[in-house]
Amino acid sequence: MPIKPIVLQRRHAELGRIRLGAKRDGSGAPMKLASFRFTSPSEQYIKDLAELYGGEARPWDNGGKPEFEVFTEASTIDVIAVKGGLSQWMETWSGGGCVHRCDGEVNTLTNQACNPNDPAHKNAKPTTRLSLMLPELEAMGVWRMESHGWNAAAEIPAVAELALFVGDLVPAVLHMVERRSVRDGKTSRFVVPVLDLRIGVARLKEIVAQKSGMAPAELEAGAGQEHPALQSGAPAAAANPFAPFLEKVAATRALDDLAGVWDAAKAAGLVGTTAADTEQAREFVGVWKARAHQLREAEKAAQQPAAAEPDGDGVVDAVLVEDPDVIWTQILAAGAAKGLDTLDAVSDDFKAQMGGLLPDDASAAELQHYLGLLTAERVA
Numbered sequence: 001m002p003i004k005p006i007v008l009q010r011r012h013a014e015l016g017r018i019r020l021g022a023k024r025d026g027s028g029a030p031m032k033l034a035s036f037r038f039t040s041p042s043e044q045y046i047k048d049l050a051e052l053y054g055g056e057a058r059p060w061d062n063g064g065k066p067e068f069e070v071f072t073e074a075s076t077i078d079v080i081a082v083k084g085g086l087s088q089w090m091e092t093w094s095g096g097g098c099v100h101r102c103d104g105e106v107n108t109l110t111n112q113a114c115n116p117n118d119p120a121h122k123n124a125k126p127t128t129r130l131s132l133m134l135p136e137l138e139a140m141g142v143w144r145m146e147s148h149g150w151n152a153a154a155e156i157p158a159v160a161e162l163a164l165f166v167g168d169l170v171p172a173v174l175h176m177v178e179r180r181s182v183r184d185g186k187t188s189r190f191v192v193p194v195l196d197l198r199i200g201v202a203r204l205k206e207i208v209a210q211k212s213g214m215a216p217a218e219l220e221a222g223a224g225q226e227h228p229a230l231q232s233g234a235p236a237a238a239a240n241p242f243a244p245f246l247e248k249v250a251a252t253r254a255l256d257d258l259a260g261v262w263d264a265a266k267a268a269g270l271v272g273t274t275a276a277d278t279e280q281a282r283e284f285v286g287v288w289k290a291r292a293h294q295l296r297e298a299e300k301a302a303q304q305p306a307a308a309e310p311d312g313d314g315v316v317d318a319v320l321v322e323d324p325d326v327i328w329t330q331i332l333a334a335g336a337a338k339g340l341d342t343l344d345a346v347s348d349d350f351k352a353q354m355g356g357l358l359p360d361d362a363s364a365a366e367l368q369h370y371l372g373l374l375t376a377e378r379v380a
Contacts, residue, residue, distance in 0.1 A: 021358075022037055030362050033071070041067050043068045077173070079173065080170065125148050132144075159196070161290065338374060
């Protein structure tokens with residue numbers, strides 16, 4: 001007889017990692033990638049992935065552990081989202097491991113309320129881990145992708161919650177999407193992992209129909225209308241108070257309209273801090289978040305800036321982009337001045353100061369932030 005799940009949490013075997021960055025040979029400088037990189041203890045899996053997505057399988061030293069890696073040519077891959085495959089915490093790491101892991105309120109390592117004045121709590125970074133199956137690979141385990149970015153922390157959970165309503169194994173697509181941010185006149189480019197479920201609007205309406213107890217045809221014809229009268233003599237089923245709001249969520253075409261649906265549900269006392277935490281409420285929040293993600297991605301695609309037009313001399317305005325290699329060189333020099341005279345010492349200090357974030361996973365803005373911490377610390 002198997003051990004009950006309440007005693008032992010079951011999980012899929014982890015076969016390897018899906019990575020978004022790497023370190024440059026020689027310098028050890030972090031390097032962002034335009035396509036996926038896979039690492040695994042299994043040479044055969046890496047060879048198979050190289051056949052599927054391009055690239056060359058080769059040995060890789062994972063901090064003293066012999067593994068294998070492949071830098072593929074794929075920036076989009078088919079995946080399967082698995083039930084229970086998402087975890088998300090605010091974490092702080094030091095050279096000895098994780099020293100703080102919380103949900104924003106409770107430190108799970110100590111099972112005590114977080115101290116807002118504790119430096120470990122203040123320095124905690126969002127850590128999103130997502131386990132995915134690779135349907136094109138002949139293997140039954142999962143591959144873990146880990147991100148320390150705020151964008152992934154905000155967007156991936158919404159899609160993962162929707163996957164729970166679809167099934168235990170949901171076909172999806174994982175993209176590497178380049179985004180840009182402008183701060184103090186400087187433009188930074190960074191890559192964000194984006195998970196898209198293969199369901200579309202039609203399937204979303206089916207899910208809404210199942211959760212609301214209405215037929216898809218009723219959603220099409222009756223959005224915003226009163227519920228149809230019960231047949232004579234039919235027993236009255238318990239009404240789902242979220243049904244009209246779920247209909248409106250499926251029908252929205254703009255984020256402003258979707259925000260209006262939330263405000264209406266909040267005014268009705270169904271969501272918000274004072275609302276009851278029911279299964280129907282959680283289902284509504286999951287569907288609402290997933291629709292918000294879809295609409296947000298559609299708006300971003302529509303608002304992509306047009307390419308700069310050249311002037312009479314054929315010159316376009318330059319875009320100033322922070323160079324991670326330049327910042328990393330500055331970090332190594334500043335680290336040496338602080339007694340961090342080896343690459344490992346700098347990497348360990350970076351991880352400790354940046355909440356477990358590895359240098360090869362850091363953006364230019366995060367490297368710049370660490371450089372500021374490094375040059376400002378221990379001045380007293």
